[in-house]
Amino acid sequence: MIAELGLALLWFAAAFALLQLFTGLLSLREAGAGFAESVRPVAVMQGVLVTLSFLALIWLFLRTDLSVLLVASNSHVDKPFVFKLAGTWGNHEGSMLLWVTVMALSGAAIALLERRLPERTMLATLAAQAFVSLGFYAFLLFSSNPFTRLEPAARVGAGLNPLLQDLGLAFHPPTLYLGYVGLSVAFSFAVGALMTRQVGPQFARAMRPWVLGAWIFLTIGITAGSYWAYYELGWGGWWFWDPVENASLMPWLAATALLHSVSVLAARDALRIWTIMLGVVAFSMSMVGTFLVRSGVLTSVHSFAVSPERGSFILALLCLYIGGALVLFGLRASTVNEGKQFAWSSREAALVFNNVALTAILGIVLVGTLYPLLTEAFGVRVSVGPPYFNPVGAIFAFPMVVVMAIGPLLRWREDRFARVGRRMIAPVAIFAIALVAALVLAPGIGILPLLGLALAAMLAVASVLPVLGRNPRRVKLAVWGMVVGHFGLAVALAGMASNAAFTTERLAAAAIGDTVAVGPWDVTLSEIEPIAGPNWTALEGTMTARYRGGAPVVLRPQARNFFSPPTATNESALATRWNGQLYAVLGQEADGGRWQLRLWWKPFVTLIWIGGLMVALGGLLALIGRVIADWKQRAIRVRLAERREYREAQP
Amino acid sequence: MSASLKPKHQRLVLVIVALCVLIGAGLLAAYALRNQASYFYVPSDIVADPPEPGQAVRLGGMVADGSIETMDDGVTIRFTVTDGQASVPVEFSGIIPDLFVEGSGVVAEGSMGPTAFIATNLLAKHDENYMPRELQDMTEAQQREVVAETYEAQAQ
């Protein structure tokens, strides 16, 4: 009954999306101006209906209703509560429903809260939003119905992929999805503004919170995904340049560029066309990412249920949205009014450089990701990995870090390089010191880790200069956001470089009682025992690790075998200190009662994810700052209007 | 300085600079991809036209029956990868994937060393879709197909 109700609600929501599209478009014409008032309520209603439909699906998963095909193929009666909940969106159909739900809720939020945009742009935006949603409704209703019944009902259900049965991963995909959907809102704004040709600071300020929000979720999603791959795959790496990882990185790169160009547009009314273009590109990258992951055109370690049919559907949507937006862009871009000019020695110019560099990196990642597909067309099989991405990406990333250090010190409009040069003395000195120190401490250090460490040190110092010596209370929250975000990037870069430069690895076969040394650690294997979990059995090794002969730390890595479906995984064990992590993996039994152990000592590796979270925190501070500022401005405007009315009412 | 430029000129300069950077990035990517992409080899390719020593490649084929031997250190194994026509000795130090057994398909990432292919990573797919098969009594075309299937085991 609940399944049928959910499906009916989904159909109703789709009907309201259609209504939203038509009333939105009609109200843009003079003859249809009467429809304008109905667009907002329709958008809110659409949000309510699809949310109820999603709640119905959650209900089915929590009850483990095995007469529903999706539940039977992705859940299990014995599964813990959290994973039942996560099962709702841990599959193709459910994640698409989550996507369309969040999208409709954003539409409802715009309809209820947005009052700055010119009304016509606002209506065009809601129409564009409905158009995007309709594609996903069609996808759900015609090709991926989450409420399909299974006759007869299954007995126990199939279980999640055990690799995915992990708390971190249960909340990782929805986080990325929230980011993708946020970018779809930015896309709708861009299309709406193109339709009415009203691009300017007001538009940028309306769009900015959505870009910021999307960017925060993407940052958290990528950081969490990287940590998941690090401890779950048991390979000791934190980024593999895998297509799935690239699929989440590319929207982030585009969103980062968009975030900065929106700032230029809001503050200085420049980069109008470029911002619109990035709005389209950022959403295209989320769609391209989803497409690459779901269609199976590229193979990946993170396997999803892959289907060429679904791939074709997503590709069709991609063509419709992005192709359509780009045609509209080509037709309208040259008729949007001109923005302002700026000087080369200004904050704007630094941001333009940042945008070009980010776009170049985006292009490099995209080309590297698609290259295997291209060569396959000529019958050659290749794979592209770190030897390509790391150095080629760094060629653009390192200059960008330098500009990141200088840019915030520059003034808007125009500045003198000499003034900024004086402020850069300290960061440049730190750069030189870090360079020399790294060369002395680690003579064999590679060029990329070396520059990475030195640049991280420089950026860390430079990023706090904008608030140094100022009264912290009087610094705007958005500025704090920028400082924390840039500092976080320096921290993450330091972690990456340190991990690349100073990691020590040890592979050994150890008998019970043997001690293996790795870096400053001595690790003793004390026992190997079979243990059983709810749906797996494992061999668990117990190891005692001592850092420079200090207090013992116990590590318990496992070699796990799941039985539903049968799969084997290696569960790594970690010992975290302030200055790094010890990473242990248990392998197979070797000859003579010995066991394979793989150990890594990774100095300061945790900075990668701490930095990533700081970047997200910076975004959050900026978002809160912007929203509060907007709210205050609105309050002032309302008061002014009241006063004017009062004065006019006086004789 | 550009404040004195006419708007049209500033725009033109910006577009040209941005395009140059992006085209430069494209050319750089194309150049790097030619050198850094790791190509897929089967044993007969390696025998016919070996890659440069040290060049990262992927080697795919079947683990020959009876060829796996463990070295004394307990973590290094040697085995032979074959496609039915040619064989290549492979050396690997590390944790062996669970589904790695004689007669199974494997993709080894690594590079040619002086006496053997030095694998840095072995890929064998960890699920029901993994499909190794005996090479016995198979025609050359079928062996090619088997090798094609081991592409499926490429996990990265």
Next chain:
Amino acid sequence: MSAPTPGRRSRWTIWLPLALFIGFVALVAYGLMAPGERDVRSAMVGNPLPQFTLPAGVEGTPGLSRADFTKGEPRLLNIFASWCVPCAVEAPQLDTLAAQGVPIDGVAIRDRSEDIAQFLDRNGNPYRAIGKDDVSAVQLGIGSSGVPETFVIDGEGIIRYQHMGPIMERDIAQIMSEWRKAKEPL
């Protein structure tokens, strides 16, 4: 970039993103359409079954061996498992085929006898015999890449046709005709 001035010089750059996008779509469309990349057909089609002998999947039924497939009558060999949901989805279609007189044998992959029995209770039992394949030996031997899969084996023990994934309503006619074709020698 900051603003357009209506001029001939900049017009084409505005269409550049669309051109790049079309290139991307052409590339991935090719990738999607490229045949045979994801469906790995068994190279064993047209070849005889390999030798195998499997113990019975459920108590009180016979086991399964290659000899069962060389008795002059074409049969279906269905690879399934009780933990596999698509297998439950295809069960009614197997029942239909069995009702039309097609003999079906099953191979249960990495399964337990009591689970198989439960599965048959619930979804019906179209099988003449079920073999229990605990190490996927037969599955790998005949080149099946997943569960469920169904093979048509002719009376000489030669694999004639492979169906991958669950048998749906629309597949029944195809499988019936392949089974009839298998009555004629190659």
